[in-house]
Amino acid sequence: MEVRARAPGKIILSGEHAVVHGSTAVAASIDLYTEASLKISTDSDWSDGLLKLHLKDLGLQFSWPTEKIKEALPGPCIPLPPPTCSLESMKSLAFLVEDQNIPEANFGLAAGVSTFLWLYTSVHGFKPATAIVTSSLPFGAGLGSSAAFCVAVSASLLALSDLVNLDQNKKGWQPFQENELELVNKWAFEGEKMIHGKPSGIDNTVSTFGNMIMFKSGQLTLIKPSMPLRMLITNTKVGRNTKALVASVSERTMRHPEAMASVFTAVDSISKELSTIVQSPAPDDLTVTENEEKLQELMEMNQGLLQSMGVSHTTIETVLRTTLKYKLASKLTGAGGGGCVLTLLPALLAGTIVDKVITELESCGFQCLIAEIGGKGVEVSFSSSS
Numbered sequence: 168m169e170v171r172a173r174a175p176g177k178i179i180l181s182g183e184h185a186v187v188h189g190s191t192a193v194a195a196s197i198d199l200y201t202e203a204s205l206k207i208s209t210d211s212d213w214s215d216g217l218l219k220l221h222l223k224d225l226g227l228q229f230s231w232p233t234e235k236i237k238e239a240l241p242g243p244c245i246p247l248p249p250p251t252c253s254l255e256s257m258k259s260l261a262f263l264v265e266d267q268n269i270p271e272a273n274f275g276l277a278a279g280v281s282t283f284l285w286l287y288t289s290v291h292g293f294k295p296a297t298a299i300v301t302s303s304l305p306f307g308a309g310l311g312s313s314a315a316f317c318v319a320v321s322a323s324l325l326a327l328s329d330l331v332n333l334d335q336n337k338k339g340w341q342p343f344q345e346n347e348l349e350l351v352n353k354w355a356f357e358g359e360k361m362i363h364g365k366p367s368g369i370d371n372t373v374s375t376f377g378n379m380i381m382f383k384s385g386q387l388t389l390i391k392p393s394m395p396l397r398m399l400i401t402n403t404k405v406g407r408n409t410k411a412l413v414a415s416v417s418e419r420t421m422r423h424p425e426a427m428a429s430v431f432t433a434v435d436s437i438s439k440e441l442s443t444i445v446q447s448p449a450p451d452d453l454t455v456t457e458n459e460e461k462l463q464e465l466m467e468m469n470q471g472l473l474q475s476m477g478v479s480h481t482t483i484e485t486v487l488r489t490t491l492k493y494k495l496a497s498k499l500t501g502a503g504g505g506g507c508v509l510t511l512l513p514a515l516l517a518g519t520i521v522d523k524v525i526t527e528l529e530s531c532g533f534q535c536l537i538a539e540i541g542g543k544g545v546e547v548s549f550s551s552s553s
């Protein structure tokens with residue numbers, strides 16, 4: 168039996184970083200996915216005794232003799248809740264990954280590869296298997312590539328375990344049940360911890376459950392927008408690392424606890440107001456426009472606070488200035504420091520203006536896309552393998 172699991176990326180409409188410190192944040196899934204397919208060997212005669220990971224878009228293949236992994240790691244941990252990877256196991260994983268000679272240009276991948284090994288062995292022990300991962304999300308750009316990877320991998324592992332009850336004969340994509348989604352989310356969170364250091368859990372939660380959510384201290388509330396929300400996403404293509412940016416905000420918080428507490432409180436208010444506006448009735452164009460103007464102002468305020476946390480970047484400022492020329496408000500999304508910027512595109516904005524903004528942004532070397540937001544969360548699809 169072979170399973171495929173796909174998990175969406177996300178945008179954060181408000182509250183990144185502050186959410187790590189207990190503030191409310193609002194996020195939505197986007198229609199860009201990471202897909203993990205998994206085939207576990209059941210026939211020991213046929214098996215080559217290897218655990219293989221193929222990162223197809225990058226053209227990278229890794230493999231480990233399962234006997235070697237067995238010597239290094241503790242193995243299956245099916246009991247709930249999922250275990251956190253110990254420091255000792257982290258070190259063993261680093262050795263197993265180092266052996267694979269990841270090209271220097273893809274060095275950040277080591278964290279993702281370690282995470283795969285940890286999640287796989289925690290659920291399935293030392294059985295030989297092949298996993299193939301593909302993604303349409305840019306890596307390390309603020310669109311939740313790490314969370315989508317952790318959710319897709321966790322979902323594929325759990326789908327082939329006794330812990331969930333899916334219909335393996337059903338054709339096409341199928342969702343998990345609510346309690347199973349919670350389990351996928353918990354495993355994915357353990358993975359995110361290995362990549363992010365101290366994640367809030369918002370990225371894996373929105374990738375697992377999809378839709379638009381309000382998130383605070385590990386708790387999610389579903390949001391049902393009552394107005395159209397169109398966002399232009401601009402990728403500055405400046406690479407950055409969420410773990411380092413989250414750590415830098417924590418260091419600033421230690422240096423200026425009171426000032427930063429005020430910043431986080433202000434972000435909390437912005438996220439709450441944003442979620443109220445998005446859900447308030449908008450029966451006509453005039454109300455939609457009024458609500459959009461309020462959202463634009465809140466985005467600008469949130470961006471100002473993100474600047475004060477130290478996570479903006481000159482390229483982000485260029486996007487802000489460029490979109491402002493067209494009276495459009497923008498803010499960074501995700502961890503910042505480069506990566507992606509969101510620009511609200513009002514419902515009545517002429518297509519010609521959108522085209523002009525995109526042309527101008529792309530002439531700066533940025534990449535633009537308009538994603539569908541608030542779609543489905545993680546899903547799986549079974550096929551009988553030959």
Ligand SMILES: Nc1ncnc2c1ncn2[C@@H]1O[C@H](COP(=O)(O)OP(=O)(O)OP(=O)(O)O)[C@@H](O)[C@H]1O
Binds near residue numbers: 308311
């Ligand atoms: N498809 C993938 N295969 C393997 N590793 C991946 C994959 N996608 C993401 N990763 C891991 O996640 C890391 C990027 O995660 P990071 O949290 O820094 O950025 P992001 O998740 O794209 O942005 P943000 O956290 O701001 O939303 C990569 O360096 C890699 O270790």
Ligand SMILES: C[C@@](O)(CCO)CC(=O)[O-]
Binds near residue numbers: 370
């Ligand atoms: C920067 C951050 O707030 C969002 C990254 O998408 C980190 C997190 O919440 O885990």
Ligand SMILES: [Mg+2]
Binds near residue numbers: 311313314370
């Ligand atoms: Mg991430």
